[in-house]
Amino acid sequence: MKTRITELFGIEHPIVQGGMHYVGFAEMAAAVSDAGGLGIITALTLKTPQALKAEIEKARGMTDKPLGVNLTFLPMLTQPDYPGLVRVIIDSGIKVVETAGRNPQAVLPALKEAGIKVVHKCTSVRHALKAQSIGCDAVSVDGFECAGHPGEDDIPNMILLPRAADELEIPMLASGGQADGRSLVASLALGADGINMGTRFMATKEAPVHDNVKQAILNATELDTKLIMRPLRNTERVLDNPAVQRVLDKERQLGEKLKIDDLLDEVAGVYPRVMQGGEVETGVWSCGMVAGLINDIPTCKELIDRIMSEARAIIAERLVGAIA
Ligand SMILES: Cc1cc2nc3c(=O)[nH]c(=O)nc-3n(C[C@H](O)[C@H](O)[C@H](O)COP(=O)(O)O)c2cc1C
Numbered sequence: 001m002k003t004r005i006t007e008l009f010g011i012e013h014p015i016v017q018g019g020m021h022y023v024g025f026a027e028m029a030a031a032v033s034d035a036g037g038l039g040i041i042t043a044l045t046l047k048t049p050q051a052l053k054a055e056i057e058k059a060r061g062m063t064d065k066p067l068g069v070n071l072t073f074l075p076m077l078t079q080p081d082y083p084g085l086v087r088v089i090i091d092s093g094i095k096v097v098e099t100a101g102r103n104p105q106a107v108l109p110a111l112k113e114a115g116i117k118v119v120h121k122c123t124s125v126r127h128a129l130k131a132q133s134i135g136c137d138a139v140s141v142d143g144f145e146c147a148g149h150p151g152e153d154d155i156p157n158m159i160l161l162p163r164a165a166d167e168l169e170i171p172m173l174a175s176g177g178q179a180d181g182r183s184l185v186a187s188l189a190l191g192a193d194g195i196n197m198g199t200r201f202m203a204t205k206e207a208p209v210h211d212n213v214k215q216a217i218l219n220a221t222e223l224d225t226k227l228i229m230r231p232l233r234n235t236e237r238v239l240d241n242p243a244v245q246r247v248l249d250k251e252r253q254l255g256e257k258l259k260i261d262d263l264l265d266e267v268a269g270v271y272p273r274v275m276q277g278g279e280v281e282t283g284v285w286s287c288g289m290v291a292g293l294i295n296d297i298p299t300c301k302e303l304i305d306r307i308m309s310e311a312r313a314i315i316a317e318r319l320v321g322a323i324a
Helices: 004-009 026-034 049-060 082-091 105-113 125-134 157-167 181-189 211-219 242-257 260-267 271-275 289-293 300-323
Strands: 015-017 039-042 067-073 096-101 117-122 138-142 172-175 194-197 225-228 236-239
Touching (some): 015 300, 026 049, 026 067, 026 300, 049 082, 105 117, 125 157, 157 172, 181 194, 242 260
Parallel strands (some): 039 067, 096 117, 117 138, 172 194
């Protein structure tokens, strides 16, 4: 399939694996890229420029296809070494950077000068237009369904994608709630040029997370995610568990007095224990409503090939048949 996204990124299939904290290691990104999508290494998980460099080299040893790196800009207690991370990205020959969180303007000149394509992930039409105006090459539009940070507007992709498509000129990925060939065809119909998936890629053989995490996603339905940190205007969609209930209890009890410090036990530094340690109830972790559509643990190649063959069948048989 050829779309503006496959052309822009030089990939075979219009399927991208979004940056994921403590999931987006070399094994994950290389498996997605090698299967013809675009795999993305998550820079902030590696923390230092040296560790990011080593992870990119590791992924390079696993595939010769294009790879991306995610740079997330969130309010943090200690600021990461963004200039150092950008230098490593450029020196490593990475061709695509996914930015997310705050406005990526500060890193754009260096990335663009190196010929790197920048796709900014955002959750509203106004932020997508801002990304376009500052020179991003594409946007990844994350609907209310998505895992992680859906923003504060609560607009699902059925509305958000066509709204964004009506206003944007640059290519757009549909992000949030994407799982299969139906998602891809629907997203293309709504005006996107490809899909970005997070949760679906966690439940694959190559995802470098504990089997308990994969099983938790398989066991979950579309009813099993919760929104936390809404009172802090830092909303995150996570899989429901006892730690999430403790967070929601504190939010109710403290009301307007709530501060991020009140939630640190459940929120801060828990990812390694969840993702690699398999302690899935120890803290909060991002998961999308799409868990309700995930029922198996294929390889990334099996998943991507299946999405593409389902999409072709829907287009060639169902849709063409409907107008015949
Ligand atoms: C466990 C997990 C961690 C994530 N961490 C990040 C991150 O560090 N930076 C980022 O930009 N997005 C992050 N995301 C969001 C994904 O890149 C993607 O936008 C989202 O998962 C799309 O929604 P979906 O899960 O319904 O496919 C994370 C998602 C998950 C599931």
